[in-house]
Amino acid sequence: MPCFPDRSPFDPAWNEDRLREECGVFGVVGVAEAANFVALGLHALQHRGQEAAGIVSHDPAQGFNSARRFGYVRDSFTDPVLMETLPGPIAIGHVRYSTAGSKGNTAIRDVQPFFGEFSMGGAAIAHNGNIVNALDLRREMIDRGSIFQSSSDSECIIHLMARSLQRTIPERMKDALRRVEGAFSVVAMTRTKLIGVRDPLGVRPLVLGKVGDGWVLSSETCALDIIGAEFVREIDPGEMVVITPEAGVESHRPFAPSRPRFCIFEHVYFSRPDSILGGRSVYETRRAIGAELAREAPAEADLVCPVPDSGTPAAIGFSQVSGIPYAMGIIRNQYMGRTFIEPTEQIRSLGVRLKLNVNRALIRDKRVVLVDDSVVRGTTSRKIKEMILDAGAAEVHFRIASPPTAWPCFYGVDTPQREKLLAATMSEAEMRDHLGVDSLRFISLDGLYRAVGSEARDPAQPQYCDACFSGDYPVAPSDMIERGFRLKAAE
Template sequence: MFTTNPFDDDKLREECGIFGVSRGETASAIVALGLHALQHRGQEAAGITSWDGHDFHTHRAMGHVAGNFDRDEVIRGLPGMSACGHVRYSTTGETSLRNVQPLYAELNSGGFAVAHNGNISNAMKVRRELIRRGSIFQSTSDTEVIIHLVATSSYRTLLDKFIDALKQIEGAYSLIVMTPEGMIACRDPLGIRPLVMGKLGDATIFASETVAFDVVGADYVRSIDPGELVIVTNDGEIRSHRPFGETHARPCIFEHVYFSRPDSIIDNSSVYSVRKAIGAQLAIENPVDADYVIPVPDSGVPAAIGYAQESGIPFELGIIRSHYIGRTFIQPGDKVRHLGVKLKHNANRALIEGKRIVLIDDSIVRGTTSLKIVQMMREAGAAEVHMRIASPPTKHSCFYGVDTPERTKLLAHKLDVGGMQDFIHADSLAFISIDGLYKALGEAKRADSQPQYCDACFTGDYPTRLTDQDDVVVTNQLELLAERVG
């Protein structure tokens, strides 16, 4: 299988999207609509779990929300006034139905369903210990360790068991949990992954992004604070708990650069406005003499608008996207594959021919996408092709729920900017600085002592321990030593 979109094969893949409704009429139908709006956060699989006051009901499927949850019989099979859902792109665990969320288990306290956005960075270590103590796992997902930690906790109340479980895990998580006692929404102590709360009549709604509220007609109330647990009881009471004490928040900076939809509000900032500001700062730091500013669709558009407005260079659509071409499951030869690339994106030759252009994209990962884009522009007759990137070089892997290639496969890890420019065959290449990115987000600069965001993919400054990753490194070193001794 491959995709005809030449610009989708070299992007960082978002972790997941979650959506929950408590005390809402036709809750599962509302969740399905919300998941449609979050489809960009995960396109491998989707699932919804509902609670009707007596029983839990679950439907999970591989593929998109559309086609799996737009049928009346599916929604009718998910009755109740509470429901939560999940769209998935796997970052841990194999791609199979048993890993599709929400995950559900029958505990001593009753049913327990959980939808998770993020990645638990000590999941393998915790899993090994749980298995040693007798736990039997049904999936390979890191999320399942939460269920087992709750089930085996010695605390008395379900809330205390849940908090006990959270205090044993590391990494990034935004969670929506359904129990017979009500719905719990929580965010990790650093707030790495986003989570927001809204209202729709008497219903309380939680989602990864505010755009999901827009789709279902809900009002945005606020973001869930880092380290906060919000509980909605069955009678509608809303309680807030902060079991982790004071923490220094480090939300993911890449949500503003690429992951979130531009029409969302993340941590009280308009994503669209931030991306325009990033483009403007990019123009200040890295000007170029060109005829047109051209975005790489679709993620490069807001930054390109900002770059054009700041630089005074006209903004033009030099790459035209067809919105009617989906995936193809054929495996053609290289020549046909190359032709298929142009089904979805094609150069606007009449505009580009003979012109000096500056392309704006959000990031460079492996570099293969940028190489294709520059080649496309040159084949269309561009006199000069310059590239400006609306994020610093991606030099480090993410371990917080983003499917990043191994560090050795990241172009910025292997090459300096000059080498990257030669690799993609551009006339010039430049990135926004890390301080410039922070400035676009409303900060004076990056605070080295206590950075305001998680920017580990650019700086290598990971805000939490990476227990599983460290164990892998140690194991590899021991195996290498053993080979040398042997």
């Protein structure tokens, strides 16, 4: 994730009021034309990053090859001419999240995977997450002569590997990652080995699959499905796997044991609903969140409507428990790409209406419960409310399938500064008045824990990373503290 240059945290499109995951990673070893499998996997992970994608492959005859492109995977990596430049039985790839003005703020050199040539051979890495001590590491290595090519915190890993005195790439990677703080799920490759690592807290997901005689690493199980791979297991927090077709999977534990703190927002929004997290269907979890929300925050209404697409499973659960009919009151335009909204300010000003349209015949004169995954700044929520009222709705009630987002994330999620988060400065009642809706309720943090199948939240040792709701950061964000950010305990 790029953490050094100043940049706007929001796309000027309708989606300006969403939390966004930064990226997805995918790797394959032991199959013919591995890069084609990676391209398919990245396509399935496109929801985790839409700005750019990259693939690195290795062929015994041609060595390492790479391709990095801005835009969607489908627009570049379906080109057979391009894919012919990425031969070999091993490859890794990365999709990167898009930010406002991304092609002005981001150079192609920022697009992963990153590659380094070492004395024992080349290696490429793709990283999902965020390194919270990257500024300190970067300064230290620049002072000692390192020359950085990108603005990404992920490049620190390559430079730390270069400075290691270990004799193999996996051992150098262990050395490097022991110095890194924050969240990281890494997929890496050498000429013959596919490597996967999760940080000791396991904040970001990483799974292992089997396809034919080969092996797969992926951010989510949905990307295994697209290539017909069998899900084997999740990579454990703090685990490194080194995979070759001959030896199979070797497991290492290079970090001191820690209590896992998986990102709870992966259950709420980031992961695809057809993925499996912790042995549990993401769709079923989101449906359970909606059911819990209906028990905690009932409403008198005629229809339950999701804010598509992320609010759909929760809306179904809310409807099932409340007995209020479920309806598609808002229709999403599935064919409107990002480029369509960029040309003029007049087009941008249309905002939500380019992406969503109200089913007027259904909504008119109805009391409507809108179920959404989160409220960040409230901009999109207000626009959607206005659309619903313009269509003739009698009442608008918001039910939110996550607790109030009052704290920024520093572990790989694109969030604004804290003062721009609605819940950081307003009570629930004040947010209701600000949005201009008849009622507004969020699921409680304990309710969210129940919905994901966990015991009640332990304030002393939370089972998940829920810092965006609680302000309880499992790893102190040292770079941001240096810039003046105040932790909850300091307020």
